[in-house]
Amino acid sequence: MLIDVLKDLYPAKILRRINRFVVEVETERGAEKAHNTNTGRLKDLLIKGRKAFLQKIRCKNKKSCLSYRIIAVEDLYEYAIIDTITQNKIFEKIVETDTLDYLRGFKIIRRNPRIDTSVFDYLLKKENKSIIIETKSAVFRGSNGEAMYPDAPTERGRRHFKELTNLKREGIETGIIFIAAFKSPTCFRIYEEIDPQLKDLFIEALRNNVMIKAFSIYMNSGGEIFLENPDLPLCSSMLR
Template structure:
């Protein structure tokens, strides 16, 4: 079955050289060394290997020339590491009604202040409002590489968000955390215990408290854009 294109992106091929810091990488574009913005704060060690083919999006302002959007992965497709691209693709999928676990929901607000945190979304659904946080799952696991996992390193921010969602649910409000498995070929989601055992524990606590946990998968199809791979992944917490 043909997979829907969620975002059209005019990316250019590039080659990863090195990560200078949390937000900047060096890439080779047409034989020239250029700076690229990295929006994903994970370690991304399985992708950020010198010489690995990647896909960059030109920028028109700022201290970097490109955004590092994706790395070449399976079947010539790209694993989308750029969290802004992940969010835009997800929002388009919701708008098109392609996310079964958000059927008949709409995004009411983004960047919603809750306690001392900001959560990514507030959804207006037939059953009422639901507070939601999105996380990027771009670590592959499993014998067949069938799992998208999060996080690949400790995340106190992620821990804080899950605790906020648990408290919201206990207060009788709708609460959800969902993961963008931004790689081709993944079928399931599970937390990466070695990356942050507290995140894994909190997700189990959240599930018991009634917080909804979901995941979907996307990938970059070079020359086309970001496609929806699977609208729902199996969850294992």
């Protein structure tokens, strides 16, 4: 399924990752710095010479603003979408078009809803039902083709799992949706080798009926985005 959320992409090549948020790229105008919204390590993607797609950034203060944001990077098959802003735009689009069976009929009521001191990604509602949703980027490809999260230890991710599980225990519907942003993942799993605690929190969330789902997307060489699998299964190791 084609997902139309982006316009005016610019081709580039990766030169180097300068820091967590900045990647140096080669464009037709020469070397440029591009903003990276994905805080994962991305060592398997941000490799010198890899092709990439950028989008221009509009900002008021041009002296402190980078010219581009990096959207996608050449992967084993097609392009992996690493930009978390784009990933969430895709999520919003497929909710809007009622593409996910497990969220059919729900509408996004609020972005970044606050509950007590916690802030999550979305509040969705359908008639008299509501659910708090947190999305997570899964762009690390495992040796068996699985989509994995995280690719670095994540205190923030552990906190979200705990908070969403606690809210569910209090009677508030919650969910975590993993966005596998590359072509042909086999399933989704927590990368427990990187963050063992997160696997335990994942299992605890499942036991408490937190909705945990994944879907897969990718970008082709023409810059088009596709929803490949709207209900990517959890790997069997996550269900033990």
